[in-house]
Amino acid sequence: MSPAQVLAFGVEQRFGPVEALQGVDLALQGGLITLLGPNGSGKTTLLRCLATITAPDAGSILIDGLDPRHESDRIEVRRRLGYQPQDPGMTRSARAFDLLDYLAVLKQHDDERTRRHLVFDALERVGLAGRAHDRVGDLSGGMRQRLALAQAILGSPTLLLLDEPAAGLDPDERFRLREIVAERRHRSTVVVSTHLTDEAAVGDTVLVLLEGRLRFVGSPETLAGTGAGRAWIQAAEPIGARASWRLADGRYRCLGTPPVGAELVAPTLEDGYLLLTPSVVLS
Amino acid sequence: MTAPFEYRWPVDPARVDRNWRAITIELDAPRPGRVERLLRFFGLPAHVTRLVVATPALRRAWFLATGLAILIGLGATDVDRPRENLFVLLLVAPLVPVLGVAMAYGTEADPAHEMAVATPLRGLRLILTRAAVVLAFSTFWLALAALIAPGRQPMAFAWLVPAVGLTTATVALMTFVRPRLAAAATTVVWVLGVLTTQASAADRLAAFTAPGQLVMVAVTALALVVAIARRQRFDLLDATA
Secondary structure (H helix, E strand, O other), rough: OOOEEEEEEEEEEOOOEEEEEEEEEEEOOOOOEEEEEEOOOOOOHHHHOOOOOOOOEEEOOOOOOOEOOHHHHHHHHHHHHHEEEOOOOOOOOOOOOHHHHHHHHOOOOOHHHHHHHHHHHHHHHHHHHHHHOOOOOHHHHHHHHHHHHHHHHOOOOOOOEEOOOOOOOOOOHHHHHHHHHHHOOOEEEEEEEEHHHHHHHHHEEEEEEEEEEEEEEOOOHHHHHHOOOOOOOOOOOOOOOOEEEEOOOOEEEEEOOOOOOOOOOOOOHHHHHHHHHHOOOOO | OOOOOOOOOOOOOOHHHHHHHHHHHHHHOOOOOOOHHHHHHOOHHHHHHHHOOHHHHHHHHHHHHHHHHHHHEEEEEEEEHHOOOOOOHHHHHHHHHHHHHOOOOOOOOOOOOHHHOOOOOOOOHHHHHHHHHHHHHHHHHHHHHHHHHOOOHHHHOHHHHHHHHHHHHHHHOOOOOOHHHHHHHHHHHHHHHHHHHHHHHHHHHHHHOHHHHHHHHHHHHHHHHHHHHHHHHHHHHHHHO
């Protein structure tokens, strides 16, 4: 099956007085899409809406033309879905194999032999085939994250939604996770939420979500490019820069409208992202 | 010169690999635990037993059901106070599966609840499967307790219909509130209902006679209609968390 097509029209979600999502429009199909935004920007809410486990207050979502508001469509969407929540709770006393096997049953793989193959496939893909008998509580944090990813990719979903899968991982585990996710990008529409710009840089498309609004959709290069001519370095403490922070050599990296004669530098994705956010002075 | 070894028949290496892999997986897959093997022994399919044993809270619910049933059974064997004991049995027994169901679903019961909700298996089917197993399990023990209570038949089994009614009512209430709150509400309404009926009638066991049983049948039917009509609530995270 081809990667899932994801369309969202004016999606809104409120939690009491908080407007978590404010009219989000999306059109995605295939590739690795990174959803970038600070904590509390609405990333988890958006992923839960796309995962059909939260019903938006307004607007609509279509996945492969299916509307999750209708029960039969929702079930069909979930057959194509792999979802890793931000906090993938797991029974610590369960064996890795048993946990995946349970989720495989929930994914309606009823035949025991087929299920075993699917579970071992998923464990192999995340490098945990040798830990099938281990208790979840005996696995390291990185391994537990990979186990959560294994349940998400179980059965080769065409839509993969991963909510901050790299949170709390060391660089080696993060790199390994990146490899596994990158492998899926050709077969699925993969949406990965993160608040780290270096994680967002590996995506084919970056979505920037700020205060429940989608502020940018485009490639990482395009996002970095929005900072062209707006990033510079100076020795004196900056005045009037939109964002600035002190570098190791004591000089200041600044973003915004450069003063005349400023030493312009090549912008990074982080520069482009910070220029979208409200004014930040970190120096 | 001939090769030292030749296959007599053509061999498909991919097929050999597939077969080896299948054998390896069969050998490597962990054996199901004791409870799961027991359930399979009684004829439950493997995928159903997996749904039932996956949540540790559900296993605790089983033990709780067993413990309560044994306690009720021991109390019921006191021949000096037969009618009082029967009343306690009939009052408490229907609540055993209610407790079990409350401990069988939601984030409080299943740490993997958010991942589970995002799967195609309908939440109502999952909860009814677990409710049926808890109900069957507690019914077995409670029936045993009723049997060892001397000279009580047929009233000793008058808790069965209320047990089904209260369990179904709890499931229906869970479409409005959290599972444990639903169980607490059901318990309070049941206890108050029985005590009020007892106070207003001459017979202490009035709530468990034919009219009371009919009321519980109606409760079961109504609760089923509500649970089915509002089943979507079990498929969303915020509703059942």
